[in-house]
Amino acid sequence: MKRNKSWIPMWSIPCLIMAGGLLAADRLGGGEKLEQWMQTLAGNADFVQAALSSEIGAPGWESVSEHAPPTVSVSEIVAAQALPESMTDGESCDTDASETLVSESLFALPDNVQKAVDTSDAPTQTADGAAVKQLTITGQKGGYPGQDGVYISNDSGLSYDLGEMLASPLKITKNDSVEQPTVMILHTHASEAYVDQHGGRSEDPAHNVVYIGDVLTQVLQQQGIGVVHCREIIDSPSYNKSYSRAMEIIDAQQKQTPSLKVIIDLHRDSMITSSGMEYKVVSEIDGQTCAQLMFVMGTNAGGKTHPNWKSNLNFAANLQKQILADYPTLMRPINLRKQRFNEQATTGSMILECGTSGNTIEEAEVAIRAFGKKLAQQLST
Known part of the structure; x- marks a missing residue:
């Protein structure tokens, strides 16, 4: 806007x-x-x-x-x-996502913070020396509208019927052959990294969200789901217009691979105080500390064409419900936004935030492995 x-x-x-x-x-x-x-x-x-x-x-x-x-x-x-x-070029940021120069997600009202799992072995400082604290955000006490454990932070100003969506899930199933990829993974802000990297950013795919995308690709492929993973560092050397470049990549890949049904734009979030304090979001799986995940879902509230945003939200909400059935604190509330974030590409498009810059890459990996297993189940039923 x-x-x-x-x-x-x-x-x-x-x-x-x-x-x-x-x-x-x-x-x-x-x-x-x-x-x-x-x-x-x-x-x-x-x-x-x-x-x-x-x-x-x-x-x-x-x-x-x-x-x-x-x-x-x-x-x-x-x-x-x-x-x-080095990641800005003086251009105006994407008109389709005018606030994304700052962040995809807005920090949710923290009434819903729970006692976090023990992360005493994890770094208590970032690579730049900023202190790191931890939160577990579920939405249960935050005043968010929700049903069946699925909560939504609605920053779009639009209305929707979550009950109807959960009662009538949008079904997306994997293609019969891995030679016909079902899922595309890309990273509009591929340089987003974790607590061990200075500034929480790195262009090394072994140390940023591209690695997390590699892990998700492996998990899905092991479940017989074909995946296309774009490992390009889209936001470097120019951060601005990264969403426009990402859409060009999506368009080209859809023409080359028309079988794509689910497009995951994989990011990591950031929670930084004005005094430099950083927050990590944590859950626990089988005794292992992991990062929390969050869907950022776009709409047409910003004036851009996105007629199927409710279908996208339906798919994400039902996927979140299934994830929470096995991992009750893995997912933060869904963040519903005014911008499209390129999610008009398919009804299975989403932004997935994997942890924050305060999390370790190991915590992010544990989380994305759990997510991949549940996504594979959802696509196989």
Whole structure:
């Protein structure tokens, strides 16, 4: 959704006044002190977050100061991800997903945090030295609408009938031969990585979400499901327009492989506070700590054509129900958004967030193996 450029938010006025003061100080010979002060500001995460919010229209300013109860200690969580300069090119971000320069998912209201499993052996700091804390988010106590254990965080403003969807599941079945692939896996933000990588990003496919896609590919193929896995680092060297490039890849692959039914855009999420604290989302499977997963489902609320978004949501909701039957805390609430995120490609399209930048890649691998087994079951019935 594009903002009206003529509208000026009230909180920007102090910024303009401050800019005038800085210019005056420089003209009066205070250049050295001015530079020192600007360096201090650059290190202040709240100031940087506010500047980012004003530039790209992100909701980060509000997210810093509102929402979370102090008992959970996540009141400063923001959705913004800091991007290295090498991954931006000065272009405007995708008009179809105007907020994705910040993050696919928004942090859910944390009333629903449970006592997390023991992760004492996992890193307590990121590769950049930021502290890591953990959460388990299920939606059970967060006030989300839900049924049969499936909860939805609706940021789209649209209505849907979850009960009807769960009562009448959309059936998608695998193709008879692995030579006719059923599933496509790609990574619009392939450089997204985990806690061991500086900045939570890496272009090395052995250390980012491409590896998690490799694992998912293996699990599905072992269950007799044909898979096409795009391992291209789509968001490098340019992060902007990555969704547009991803759609081009999807279009080309569908022409080459018309048998595709399910398209999974595999990401990892990010929860970073204004003070640099990072949060990991955790569950447990057979005594092993693993990352939580989350579906991000698109709609046509942003003005883009997506007539089948309810069918996409139906498939994801019923898949989530089946996953939760075996792994009760593996899935976070489904995040329903205004943007399409290229999910108009098939009724089996979805974004899947596998953990956050605070999780380990091993935790992400345990989670995606469990997901792959349940997806294979769903496609085989």
